[in-house]
Amino acid sequence: xxxxxxxxxxxxxxxxxxxxxxxxxxxxxxxxxxxxxxxxxxxxxxxxxxxxxxxxxxxxxxxxxxxxxxxxxxxxxxxxxxxxxxxxxxxxxxxxxxxxxxxxxxxxxxxxxxxxxxxxxxxxxxxxxxxxxxxxxxxxxxxxxxxxxxxxxxxxxxxxxxxxxxxxxxxxxxxxxxxxxxxxxxxxxxxxxxxxxxxxxxxxxxxxxxxxxxxxxxxxxxxxxxxxxxxxxxxxxxxxxxxxxxxxxxxxxxxxxxxxxxxxxxxxxxxxxxxxxxxxxxxxxxxxxxxxxxxxxxxxxxxxxxxxxxxxxxxxxxxxxxxxxxxxxxxxxxxxxxxxxxxxxxxxxxxxxxxxxxxxxxxxxxxxxxxxxxxxxxxxxxxxxxxxxxxxxxxxxxxxxxxxxxxxxxxxxxxxxxxxxxxxxxxxxxxxxxxxxxxxxxxxxxxxxxxxxxxxxxxxxxxxxxxxxxxxxxxxxxxxxxxxxxxxxxxxxxxxxxxxxxxx
Numbered sequence: 001x002x003x004x005x006x007x008x009x010x011x012x013x014x015x016x017x018x019x020x021x022x023x024x025x026x027x028x029x030x031x032x033x034x035x036x037x038x039x040x041x042x043x044x045x046x047x048x049x050x051x052x053x054x055x056x057x058x059x060x061x062x063x064x065x066x067x068x069x070x071x072x073x074x075x076x077x078x079x080x081x082x083x084x085x086x087x088x089x090x091x092x093x094x095x096x097x098x099x100x101x102x103x104x105x106x107x108x109x110x111x112x113x114x115x116x117x118x119x120x121x122x123x124x125x126x127x128x129x130x131x132x133x134x135x136x137x138x139x140x141x142x143x144x145x146x147x148x149x150x151x152x153x154x155x156x157x158x159x160x161x162x163x164x165x166x167x168x169x170x171x172x173x174x175x176x177x178x179x180x181x182x183x184x185x186x187x188x189x190x191x192x193x194x195x196x197x198x199x200x201x202x203x204x205x206x207x208x209x210x211x212x213x214x215x216x217x218x219x220x221x222x223x224x225x226x227x228x229x230x231x232x233x234x235x236x237x238x239x240x241x242x243x244x245x246x247x248x249x250x251x252x253x254x255x256x257x258x259x260x261x262x263x264x265x266x267x268x269x270x271x272x273x274x275x276x277x278x279x280x281x282x283x284x285x286x287x288x289x290x291x292x293x294x295x296x297x298x299x300x301x302x303x304x305x306x307x308x309x310x311x312x313x314x315x316x317x318x319x320x321x322x323x324x325x326x327x328x329x330x331x332x333x334x335x336x337x338x339x340x341x342x343x344x345x346x347x348x349x350x351x352x353x354x355x356x357x358x359x360x361x362x363x364x365x366x367x368x369x370x371x372x373x374x375x376x377x378x379x380x381x382x383x384x385x386x387x388x389x390x391x392x393x394x395x396x397x398x399x400x401x402x403x404x405x406x407x408x409x410x411x412x413x414x415x416x417x418x419x420x421x422x423x424x425x426x427x428x429x430x431x432x433x434x435x436x437x438x439x440x441x442x443x444x445x446x447x448x449x450x451x452x453x454x455x456x457x458x459x460x461x462x463x464x465x466x467x468x469x470x471x472x473x474x475x476x477x478x479x480x481x482x483x484x485x486x487x488x489x490x491x492x493x494x495x496x497x498x499x500x501x502x503x504x
Contacts, residue, residue, distance in 0.1 A: 001070040002088045003057055005050055006040040008095060009107065021103045021116050037103035037116055040092060049093060052130050057139075060192030065140045065184070068318045071304035072147060075326070078303065083117070084150050090120035098123045098138050100145040119149050133196040140188050141181035147322060148177055154330045159425050159500065161447045163436045165215075166222050166276045167236070168255040169266075169454060171423075176336045179278020182223055186279075187286055189224065191314065201225070206258050215256065215437060222258055222276075227283055232276030233364055235264040238455060241464060252437050254456040263381040268367035268420050269452035269479075272337050277362070281337065284358055285317065292317045294351050320348060338367070338417045356409055359416065365405050370419045370478055375401060421451035421479025424486065426497040431460035447500060450486055451479045461493055 009017040018036040043049050056062060069089065076082045090104060101122050106113040121142050123135065149155075153173075160170035164178055189197035205221040207213065212221055226232065237259035244250040271277050285291050292313035301307050304319055311319070324344040333339045341359050345352035365372040379398050382391050408414040425447065432443035448457050451474065458467035473489060480486045487494040 001066055001073070003054065003066075004088045004090045005043040005053060005093060006090060006104065006106065007043055007049070007093050009039045009041060019105070035103075036101075037105050037114070038092065038101070039105045039107055039112075041107050043093065049125075049127065052127065053091075053093070053125070053135070056131070056135055061188040062136055062139050062192075064191060064314065065143050068315055068322070069143060069147065071306055071315075071319060072150075072322050074305040075303050075323075076150060078305075081152075081326075084119055086115075086118060090115075090118060092120060092122040093125040095122035095124055098142050100142060100149055102149070119146050121146055133193055136193055137185060137188060137196070140184035144181045144184050145177055148180070148325070151322070151326050152328075152330050153177065157330070159423075159447060159449070160273070161433065161435070161444060162255060163252070163434070164275060165256060166219055166226070166279070167232070167258055168275070169270050169273045169452065170275065171449065172272050172335050172337065175273050175275040175278045176340075178275040179280075179337075180282050182227065182275060182279035183282035183286065186224060186227060186283055187314075197224070218258075223279070226258065226260070227276060227279045228287075230277075230280045230362055231258075231260045232274045232280060233266055233271050233362070233366075234260040234262050235266050235270070235454060237261055241459075247431060247460060248434060248440060248443075251433055251456060251460070254454075256437065263377050263384070265364050265366065265373050265377045265380075267373055267452065268363060268417075269423075269449070270454065271363050271366055272335060272420075273449070273452050278337055281359070281362055282321070284362060285321065285355075286314075288354070288358065289313075290354050291320070291351060294348065296320070296348060320344065323347060334423055335417055335420065338420075341416060353410060356416070357406060360402075360406055360409065365402065367416055367420055368405055368409060368414050368418045369401075370475075371401070372405075372419070419478075421474075422481065423452070424450040424480060424483050425500050426450060426483065427500050428460050428497055430496045433460075450474075450483070461496055462490075466490075 011017060016036075017039040019039075021035045021037045057066065066089070073082070073085050073087065076085045092101070092104075099122055100119055102119050103116045104114075104118050104120060106115065123138070123142070125135065155173075157173045158171060158177070160174055162168055162170050164170050164174055166182060169175075170178075189201075200220070201224050203212075205212065205225050206218060211217055236254065236257040239250060239253050239257070241250065244253075266274065293316075295308045295316055298307055300323075301311070301319070303323075306319075308316070321344070324340050324347060327343045327347075328336050328339045330336065341355065345355050360368065364376045375398065379394050382394050405414065409416065426449075428446040428448060431446045433446045434440045434443050446457075446460050448460070455464070455467050455471060458470050461467070462470075470490065474480060477485075480489075483497075483499050
């Protein structure tokens with residue numbers, strides 16, 4: 001795979017030069033609407049920028065993911081799915097925030113070469129510190145977003161407008177995309193960036209002692225520590241609500257909190273809307289040797305123009321993961337993670353038993369049984385209290401429950417999404433939230449799913465006591481069946497919300 005380095009053309013004030021594409025789907029970002037086609041120029045092969053960046057791409061961890069990407073491109077082109085695939089990978093330097101984008105216009109020798117269908121990656125390149133490991137840390141994360149887009153991922157189904165971070169609950173599509181990317185950051189640290197990892201993480205984490213208390217640094221620390229420990233299946237401690245006179249601050253303080261409470265297991269819907277959990281799911285696939293070292297028949301690898309003898313176990317794992325993702329019906333599914341697990345188990349049946357057991361354990365069985373959330377929450381609380389007789393009884397109940405559910409799932413008697421509620425996405429016209437903690441002056445109407453919204457989100461509609469009652473009613477109903485049913489229960493809240501289908 002050839003790497004094409006390009007840089008954006010800017011005016012005298014430093015503004016990017018672009019025009020709006022007429023394509024129906026863009027990749028929305030903080031930089032604009034998602035339809036901007038940036039005008040760029042190629043970076044010469046003998047330039048200092050090329051000399052600094054290419055060596056980083058040619059060594060691990062970047063070289064590993066580029067090798068996987070090259071094989072994915074071959075698979076898509078060979079399968080007749082290569083409309084958005086090019087043999088070259090375009091990387092735009094000197095951008096604002098790292099992200100995948102769509103549409104380039106290359107100015108070359110007085111001509112403008114338009115590539116409006118092209119997916120590529122843009123990076124904020126600090127050329128003075130380009131060799132400090134920061135580029136390699138984020139490369140696989142952003143490259144995995146590009147993989148998803150060329151595999152048919154539908155960005156319009158990223159419905160939530162909550163600031164996404166490792167601790168937040170957004171929607172199943174945002175969490176799937178960001179969760180895969182987050183997991184690859186950890187993989188990068190362990191495959192080529194070991195020295196940087198030791199320097200960064202051989203210390204106290206999530207503390208207020210030094211620079212790591214700042215949001216971005218803290219996010220990196222949390223990603224490395226809480227993802228492998230599966231902490232994102234637990235809800236957080238609710239802030240002291242009476243201290244807030246501004247909902248925006250309450251909202252942001254809650255979604256960025258890491259005060260995890262194992263006695264408050266999230267619902268299945270909430271878990272699958274948590275990018276931190278999806279990170280854990282993909283990380284555990286990586287760390288379990290079974291999935292790396294199980295090689296399908298040679299026919300599978302021919303689709304990627306390779307063979308079992310030519311790839312290492314890590315490449316093997318990600319080719320299988322991408323193959324399963326390639327068969328997700330992104331247009332019609334509401335839960336890409338569930339469909340991914342089903343696809344992987346179907347295509348690689350020798351790994352299905354272990355995969356399903358892993359998924360059930362990581363999710364605390366909440367996507368399959370409506371009893372699981374309360375059962376595991378109470379079990380932890382009992383253990384914490386050291387009530388030995390009560391604990392023994394609950395332990396026996398828990399083990400029996402897990403065995404029964406696992407047996408039924410593996411026998412096909414229960415589906416992996418058996419206990420999930422249907423999404424009911426609404427726009428709260430009475431509450432506006434900012435896109436992120438550092439841009440609080442820009443706000444838009446809060447978009448939420450009534451069947452996965454936690455207490456703090458529901459408090460954007462009403463007061464705390466009624467929000468608690470809504471959660472209780474939601475559990476009793478096994479989720480609200482529709483917006484109309486919700487409005488029947490709470491007619492006074494109806495005028496505050498309106499339904500949405502997709503973000504445009």
